[in-house]
Amino acid sequence: MPDILIEDVLSGNLLAVSRSLTEVENNTEQGRQLLDQLFPHTGKAHLIGITGAPGTGKSTLVNALVRHYRRPPEGSPALQIGVIAVDPSSPFSGGAVLGDRIRMQDLAGDPGVFIRSTASRGALGGLSSTTSGLVEVLDAAGYDRVIIETVGAGQAEVEIARLAHTAVVIEAPGLGDDIQTIKAGILEIADLLVVNKADRPDARRAVRTLQNMLELPGHSARDRRHHGPAAPAPQEEQQLERDHSSWEIPVLTTVATTGVGVPELAARIDAHREHLQQTGGWTNKEQVRIKAELDVLLRRRLVDRWKSSIPSGKYQVVLDQLVNRQISPQRAVDWLVEGEKS
Amino acid sequence: MAESRQSIKVLIAKPGLDGHDRGAKVVARALRDAGMEVVYTGLRQTPEMITEAALQEDVDAVGLSILSGAHMALAPRVLELLQAHGLGNVKLFLGGIIPDQDVPKLKELGVTGIYGPGTATQTIIEDIRSACQTS
Numbered sequence: 001m002p003d004i005l006i007e008d009v010l011s012g013n014l015l016a017v018s019r020s021l022t023e024v025e026n027n028t029e030q031g032r033q034l035l036d037q038l039f040p041h042t043g044k045a046h047l048i049g050i051t052g053a054p055g056t057g058k059s060t061l062v063n064a065l066v067r068h069y070r071r072p073p074e075g076s077p078a079l080q081i082g083v084i085a086v087d088p089s090s091p092f093s094g095g096a097v098l099g100d101r102i103r104m105q106d107l108a109g110d111p112g113v114f115i116r117s118t119a120s121r122g123a124l125g126g127l128s129s130t131t132s133g134l135v136e137v138l139d140a141a142g143y144d145r146v147i148i149e150t151v152g153a154g155q156a157e158v159e160i161a162r163l164a165h166t167a168v169v170i171e172a173p174g175l176g177d178d179i180q181t182i183k184a185g186i187l188e189i190a191d192l193l194v195v196n197k198a199d200r201p202d203a204r205r206a207v208r209t210l211q212n213m214l215e216l217p218g219h220s221a222r223d224r225r226h227h228g229p230a231a232p233a234p235q236e237e238q239q240l241e242r243d244h245s246s247w248e249i250p251v252l253t254t255v256a257t258t259g260v261g262v263p264e265l266a267a268r269i270d271a272h273r274e275h276l277q278q279t280g281g282w283t284n285k286e287q288v289r290i291k292a293e294l295d296v297l298l299r300r301r302l303v304d305r306w307k308s309s310i311p312s313g314k315y316q317v318v319l320d321q322l323v324n325r326q327i328s329p330q331r332a333v334d335w336l337v338e339g340e341k342s
Numbered sequence: 343m344a345e346s347r348q349s350i351k352v353l354i355a356k357p358g359l360d361g362h363d364r365g366a367k368v369v370a371r372a373l374r375d376a377g378m379e380v381v382y383t384g385l386r387q388t389p390e391m392i393t394e395a396a397l398q399e400d401v402d403a404v405g406l407s408i409l410s411g412a413h414m415a416l417a418p419r420v421l422e423l424l425q426a427h428g429l430g431n432v433k434l435f436l437g438g439i440i441p442d443q444d445v446p447k448l449k450e451l452g453v454t455g456i457y458g459p460g461t462a463t464q465t466i467i468e469d470i471r472s473a474c475q476t477s
Contacts, residue, residue, distance in 0.1 A: 015428045018400040026348050094349065095374035101395060102384035108391040115398055119349070119379045 004030070006037045009141055012080075014114070017141045021116055024133040035133055038140035043286065045082070045139040045146045046273050049164030051126060051186060054152025056172040057196040059085065059103035060256040061265075062149050066107055068262050069145060082138035082146040083115040086127055094121070100149060114143065126150035126157030129300070132293045135163065153186055161189035162292040165285050166272045168192045168265075171210065173202040187213065190249055191272050194265060198253035210251045247275050310336065350474045351379045353401045355387045357420070358410040365437060366407035372463035373470070389416060393423040396432055402474040403433040403454075405466075413440050413448070421452050433473045435466070 004023070008016035020038075023031030050058050062083060069079045085100035098117035107113045116134065123129045127150060138146045150160050161167050169190035187193070187210070195206045250268055254261035276282040307315075315336065322332045354370045356363050363385055370380045381399050383391070396404050404424070408416060417436055424432050433454040440448070440456050448456060455469045 014397055018398055022351075022400040089379075090374060093375045093377045095377045096349075096379045097370050097374045098379060098381045099384075101381060105384065105391070108388075108394060115395075117381050117399060 004034060006034070009034070009038060009137065010041060012141045017114065017137060018116075020137050021134055024137055025118060025128075025130050027130060031133070035136060038136060041140040042136045043139070045135075045143055046166070046269075047135060047139075047164045047289075048145060048147045048269055049150065049160035049167040050147060050170065051150040051153045051157065051160045051167065051189075052170030052196075053172070053175060056152075056170045056175070057256045058149050058152070058170055059100040061170060061194070061196055061254060061262075062100075062147055063104040063106055064254070064256045064259050064262045065266060066104070066113055066147065067259070068266050070107075070110060070112060078112060079144040080112045080142060081114070082135075082141070082143035083113070083149065084131060084134050084138070084146065085115065085117045085149040086120055086131060086151050087117065088151045089119040089121050091122070096120075114138065114141075120151050124157070125159030126153045127159045127163065129296060132163055132289070132296075158186060158189045159292075162288055165276060165282065166191050166269055168194060168269065170194045170196050171206055172197045173200040173206045175206075191247065192265070192268055193249060193251045194261075195251065195253045196256050198261065199255045199258075203253060207251050207253060214249055214251070246279065247272065247281075306337070349377060349379045350403070350470065351381070351399065351401045352470060353381045353383065353392070353396050353399060353404045354407070355383045355392045355395070355404065356385050356407045357387045357389060357392060357416045358408060358412050359386060360410040361385055362409050363407065365409075366405075369405060369407070369437060369463065369466060372467060376467040376471075378467075378470070389419040389423050392420055393427055393429070396424065396429055397427050401432060403435060403470055405435040405437060405470075408436060408438040408440070411439070413438070414444060417448055417453055418451050433470070435470065437461070437466075 004016050004019050009020050020031070020034050023034060025031070050062055052058050062085070066081045066083065069081050072078055083104070085098070087096055087098045087100060089096040096119035098119060100117055101115060104115055107115065116138075118128055118131065118134060120126075120128045127148070131148065135146050135148060148160060148164055150157060167189050169186055169192070171193065173195065193210050193214075195203055195210065197203065252261060252265050252268060254265055256262070273282075276285060318327070318332050318335050321327045322329060327335070352373055354366050354373075356366050366382070370382045373380045381395065381401065383395050387395075392404065392406070404420065406417065406420065413436060417434065421434055424430060424434070434452065435455045435457070436448065436453055437457045440458060445456050454473050455466070457466055
């Protein structure tokens with residue numbers, strides 16, 4: 001395959017962008033070199049995460065939202081939109097069926113929209129390990145908004161909160177009761193909550209349940225994610241945390257199939273970006289996102305380096321002992337990392 | 343160096359107006375189970391939509407399911423558009439109802455494989471694998 005020219009990616013040449021995404025997704029040497037060169041050109045796009053349980057209408061809502069962005073009210077420019085849609089890989093074969101495009105057919109033929117489907121490839125958390133790199137390619141290629149649609153997520157797939165500037169969590173009527181909403185997890189990461197399929201009879205109740213949850217004291221616990229447990233908490237971040245809690249999480253209703261409520265959703269997403277920019281939250285989110293990416297890459301590199309440094313066969317010997325219950329898992333790690341004497 | 347994983351990526355699409363997509367779904371599932379990443383785009387795709395999806399998804403192969411008899415119009419058009427978009431390296435496969443007398447002509451045009459009813463999915467998997475040998 002011929003080399004990809006960085007100028008072509010930056011000018012938005014579709015073939016160059018598409019091939020770059022593949023190289024980055026496969027984490028090839030060329031992909032890493034591309035990211036080296038593209039990274040200085042990133043940081044312009046508004047990254048919007050769309051997450052929620054399977055069947056709540058994520059892809060359909062992305063379709064409706066992008067259509068809205070592409071047909072703006074008179075006087076405002078149509079935005080260039082990139083979409084990264086993640087679907088799960090089979091844990092057995094490693095293969096995947098990526099079906100999000102089925103719901104995005106209205107966007108076909110629009111040169112201002114670039115949709116890329118990607119498989120989670122074994123990563124937990126609702127994204128793949130290279131999703132952040134894919135987003136960076138589209139950002140550098142000049143897309144004004146990059147929408148990241150996660151794997152149909154349950155309760156713990158919260159990685160999107162670290163990747164996106166604005167996390168939209170989609171619910172649908174009739175899923176779970178009010179105890180589900182006070183459990184930790186996906187609802188906590190929302191900057192905006194959307195009850196889709198709002199033409200269903202029990203939509204009002206779903207909205208009320210979410211509003212009740214938001215009114216519970218202590219919901220601002222969501223702000224913890226902006227730091228992560230291991231992060232230090234300098235004064236600056238304290239300040240940002242207070243700013244963050246001044247954002248009131250709206251509960252919106254949409255009918256993605258007809259477009260009802262979509263202009264309001266787009267307006268609230270914009271309002272959230274403005275809020276972040278005014279309060280310094282944008283910088284904070286950028287730091288969190290880049291730190292998360294750095295940590296993932298660092299971990300991967302260290303594990304790879306360690307794997308290539310241990311004598312061949314040692315891993316298997318320790319594993320055998322572990323399987324035979326001669327040593328505990330903790331001790332196995334000690335032996336592998338510290339050496340046998342411990 | 344970090345580990346990299348490459349899967350063969352295939353677009354499965356149903357051009358034309360007939361609504362029978364069971365075959366396409368069976369193939370999509372079989373390719374998934376063979377470890378491939380399959381972009382499924384659903385029904386009523388025009389050659390333009392198929393090419394656009396192939397371009398954005400950077401697939402190695404495109405599989406079309408055609409039961410309507412329009413294969414002699416649709417397949418050459420898709421090949422032509424792929425070529426025009428710099429995707430001449432993407433392999434095209436056809437499945438569905440394709441009369442035997444059309445097969446030589448389609449292969450001559452550049453269709454890599456053609457599969458009628460009753461084809462074992464394993465045959466399709468092996469053909470795609472050998473046509474899309476990734477380095």
